[in-house]
Amino acid sequence: MRGSSNWHGVDRARRVLLACAAGFAVTVADAPHAGAAGNGMKYVTSDLRKLPSRETASATAKCPKRTFVVGGGLSIVGSNTATGMHSSYPVQLGPHRGGWRVVANSRSASDKKLGAEAVCAKSGRYRYVSGPQVPVPNGGTDFADAYCDEGEPLIGGGVKVSGTSTVLGPGENRPFDSPVDPDDVPQDGWTAGLKNSSGAPGTLRVFAICERTAGAHAYRSEFDSVNSGGQGSVAAGCPTGMKVTAGGAGVSTPTGAVELADSHSYDNGGGNRAPDDGWYQVINNESGGSSTLYTYAICRG
């Protein structure tokens, strides 16, 4: 089965409690010409880095100075079901520079390469919300969230998992819809889940990037089923005239039954060569049955 849907997933009422209880670290960034968010987006990719056999490796894409990181992702060259996402999250690289860092897992017998992508806005005002660090004991599964304030819609988000185990990585990583607001639009925050089977304690942290300027936003999802034992991908496109700022993935199977892999923006033509047209996501389905992958794209006019 394949198609479009409303935002999948049952959002957890406990998120509201978490948002109230947690001491979020919040910073606010103002552009030199705040106000007119416009349509200016830069898509920056890092140099390819070696992803050695049976190790983790990281890559960082740097936004141009005085732009604002709003999303990002990773690519694995020569990816297979033994390579996947460990972490993918925004970073501050200097007083006026942000970027996107990714960590990839390899359980593969051969070396691969990985690259990071950063999506950078040339203008606008943003709030960067770092959710609480959630401990996930060995053998356990837990979730982490970061909330945007009402009236400051989500424009991107990411996830950071601790450690260097090549079996650690988020089982979902996506925007979500608050259970208490009246709509079913996932503009309220970012969430991720981790099943820890590494043999050691782990932690999970989620970041939400929230837009403080007025503007048009669209939240899109597409889904398709992925067979057991294989890799599968789903692309979610933005409406004509809008540009993708970020994206993520949810799955129908329990967190940890599938591994997230490549996750980045893509170019569908549309009059330019910029990868501004939507979000592309790959999963490794190691569960015993088929799993449905929901790819999410956040788009801005």
Ligand SMILES: [Ca+2]
């Ligand atoms: Ca909502």
Ligand SMILES: [Ca+2]
């Ligand atoms: Ca394009």
